[in-house]
Amino acid sequence: MARLAHLLQSGAMDALLELVEPPWTAELLDAIAEQFATASVREAARTLDLAGQCASTSAEGRAALIRLAEVGLASTAPSVRSAALQALLAAESFEKGAAHYFEEPSWKVRADLIDGLELAMGAANPLARAALDDPHWRTRERAIQALAQRVPAPDPDGLSDGTDPRTRGAVAYLRNLTDETPDFAYRDESSPEDSSWGLSGRDPALVHKHLEELRPDEARALLDAMPAMLAHEHEGVRAWALKRLLQWGTPEHCVRCVELLADPRVPFVAELVETLTTRLDEDRRVAAAKRILDGGYGPRVQRWAERVLGQVAPSIVADSAPPSPQVTARLLTQVQEAAERLAREARTSATGGPMPDCEPDSPMPDCEPDSPMPDCEPDSPMPDCEPDSPSPDCEPDSPTGVSQRPPQRPLGNTGLLLSPLALSGHYGLPELGFRRGLEAGINTFFWEPNYSTLIRFFRDLTPEHRRQTEVVAGTFHADAKRVRADAERALRSLHLEQLGVYLLFWVRDAARLEPLLPTLQALQREGKVKTYGFSTHQRALALEHVQSQAPWPTLMLRHNGAHRGAEAEVFPTIKAAGCGLLTFSALCYSRMLERPHPAAPAPPDAAECYRYSMQQPGVTSTMSAPRSIDELGAGLRALRAGPLEPERVAQLQEFGDAVLARNRAFAECVRWR
Structure with missing residues (x-):
């Protein structure tokens, strides 16, 4: 032992x-x-x-x-x-x-x-x-x-008392899913909470930018809203609020921040509140703790106050404190390297030589794939990719033959050639999956900083193989300094000299675009990116910037069998303008793979959904985000199969119409609650 x-x-x-x-x-x-x-x-x-x-x-x-x-x-x-x-x-x-x-x-x-x-x-x-x-x-x-999915279905009336808007919306949506004749016209009386605090624009990156541009007196006027900002989706907004709460916050503001601890399910809050209350001066911290103990708050909030006032043994508090992230990351890297070295030695000893196609390593400790990305929307930074459904048959272990590789497509007039299907690391596809994709002819990879298996895949590639790939990366920021920093971070992380496509991610307001154009063009002149563009769900915004005097060279838009409006409204204009077009959400967050209600027609499979998007005129590459080797198989089958037959296209569109009707109710009842 x-x-x-x-x-x-x-x-x-x-x-x-x-x-x-x-x-x-x-x-x-x-x-x-x-x-x-x-x-x-x-x-x-x-x-x-x-x-x-x-x-x-x-x-x-x-x-x-x-x-x-x-x-x-x-x-x-x-x-x-x-x-x-x-x-x-x-x-x-x-x-x-x-x-x-x-x-x-x-x-x-x-x-x-x-x-x-x-x-x-x-x-x-x-x-x-x-x-x-x-x-x-x-x-x-x-x-x-x-x-x-339960049989018999539960009575929706017994699931909510009507007071909580999230539960109320969920129950209304559930009622439609279990009805034989669903009515997706439901509208909740309450409105989603406004998270822009009177600032212009709904784009979170712009909200952050506008906050940073406020004069001190204007910023201080938002002090009462700052505790809520600690739960905002944009990291920059959270950091801005934390800094000013430390500077100006009263004991009452501190109490409101600590109240957020009542629900540990809210992302980011625990760490931010700990930072705030640790760095506050003792007078404000103690005053807040006394108010909490006098006010009948919940047990988690009470425990914070007891700890502050010394009613919890200091040794217990110290024992529960997490180690420094920097120290932990350093230790974990050393641990992983040691384990990999011993594993290689064991395999070499047992087989007489190295085994190049061993199982992929565990995710890097300092780049956990399912941890929130620090600079983007919490938990799910990109709405652009969703997991594939499990595929009944996985791809064979042997590499796909060269003759089966799909022809690459030009990305508009940018000069780039991309594979019809791109692989994202969003759901932690093992490195072996990326290798198989590359062997099958996929040269396009979508990356964000927390995609650890994709990072290791690129670090293990030879320089020659890296030059044969194109990486789509981007930023959620709206200021030039951070936009440049995110591009340079991607180059360092992936050991690349140049990014293929660099995007402003999830643009929801046109005001975010023009001010950043000089920065993107400078990155292109410096050879750090080959081309640039933006991703959005808004067709009108995309159309406006394709038809402008200086069209954006690349766009990434949502497209699937349910969301087909861009086919007639935007795609032809993008193609005529010579702009590159990438698409995402081919599976509509897996909803294209499930009946939206019992009377709906049979769903398509994941490969058919990819084929439908890939065959649209003007589309260069469609994003996929498999979790596993099995799920990767759906994309590889789509690459080999080619376009859908017209009859199957019509069936897929009919199914998509049913999904879209459900999606509108879902957005109203669930998504924006």
């Missing part, structure tokens, strides 16, 4: 587990759990298949695995917490898994937990109803789907 502890502490856990055949003994698991409690080993163990072991281990070993999973729930990495929860469900520890939902800050982990409990418990799943008020619309959607 002493030798085992030494190996684990040195970062060799992954290598060790590969060498020890499961099922693992309880003694081994206890030793692992003891070491797993340290941050460095805990974060290095992302690929540990806890759920699989729970299903195949003895009762004694299962108890040790549950202990290991409980430790994993304290991880700072969402993927580790998700693996731990799946292990608890596999061990039938449903109560512990469900209890964690109310403490989990990642919407993806919460949504997967709802799915897991629904599969394991069915109608007894307590989270399907409890999550109808979840702060994130995607988690609420999972809860709604779980309830809608």
Whole structure:
């Protein structure tokens, strides 16, 4: 056991587990759990298949695995917490898994937990109803789907008392999903909360820019709104509010900030409130704590006040404090490198040589794929990509033959040649998936800073192979300095000399575009980007900037079988202007793969959805975001299959019309609540 502890502490856990055949003994698991409690080993163990072991281990070993999973729930990495929860469900520890939902800050982990409990418990799943008020619309959607699939369907009238707008909207939407003749004309009386605070423009990047341009007296006038800004989707808005709350905030403002701790599911809040209250002067911090203890607040808020006033032992507080992110990241990198080295040595010893196509490494500790991107919308920074549905048959292990590679297409008049399908790293596709995509003829990759597996894929490419690829990257900012910094960050991260396409992401206001044009053109002159453009959901905005005297060279627009308006309104104009066109959301967040109501026609599969977008005149490349090798198979089949037959196009469009009707109600009832 002493030798085992030494190996684990040195970062060799992954290598060790590969060498020890499961099922693992309880003694081994206890030793692992003891070491797993340290941050460095805990974060290095992302690929540990806890759920699989729970299903195949003895009762004694299962108890040790549950202990290991409980430790994993304290991880700072969402993927580790998700693996731990799946292990608890596999061990039938449903109560512990469900209890964690109310403490989990990642919407993806919460949504997967709802799915897991629904599969394991069915109608007894307590989270399907409890999550109808979840702060994130995607988690609420999972809860709604779980309830809608139950037989018999639950009575919507018993799911809400009508007071909470999120639950009220979710129940209204659920009622339509379970009705035999759905009516998607529902409108909620309440309006979505305004998050622009009277500033011009709805684009979050512009809101941030306008905040930074305020005079001190104008900024101070927004002081009462600043606690709410700590939960804003844009990182810059949150940082702006934090700085001024530290400068001007009163004890009452501090109390309102601490109140946000009442719901740990709200992203970013816990870390920001901790920063605020730690850096506040003692007088304001103590005054806020006394007000809380006198005011009958909830238990989490009360605990903060008790800690501030010294009613919690300092040693307990110190023990619960997370390690420095910088220190943890450094340790994790060392741990991962050690594990990789030992794994390579073990494989070489066993086979007489290296194995080039081994399973992909675990996500990088300092680039967790499902953690929020610091400079963009929380939890789901890009609305541009959605996961593919599982494909029943995965691609073969051997590389796709060269003869099957699709011809590349010109990106308008930019001079770039792109593959008809692009791969995004949004959902953590393993490196092996990107390699298979490259072998199949995909040369276009969509990147954001938290796409860890895509980062490692590019770092492992030879310089020659890197030059054969084109990377689509971008920024969520609206000021020149940050736009330039994001481009240079992408070049450094991917070890590139030049980006293929650099976009202003998710533009919702034209006022964001023209001021940044000189910066983008300068980046192009300097050879840092080949071309530039912007992504948007707004067809009118895209059309305006294609028809202008200086058309933007590249646009990225939403397109799928449900959202087809751009086919007639925008695509022909883009093609005539010689602009490049990329499309995203081919699966409509997987809604094109599911019946919107029982009477709807049969849905298409993922490959057909990709083929539909790829075959539109003027479209150069369509984005895909597979989670797994199996899901990647849908895109590769689409590349090989070519355009859909006219009859199948008509069927897909008919299905899309049904999805669109549901989507409009979904946006009103769920998405914007």
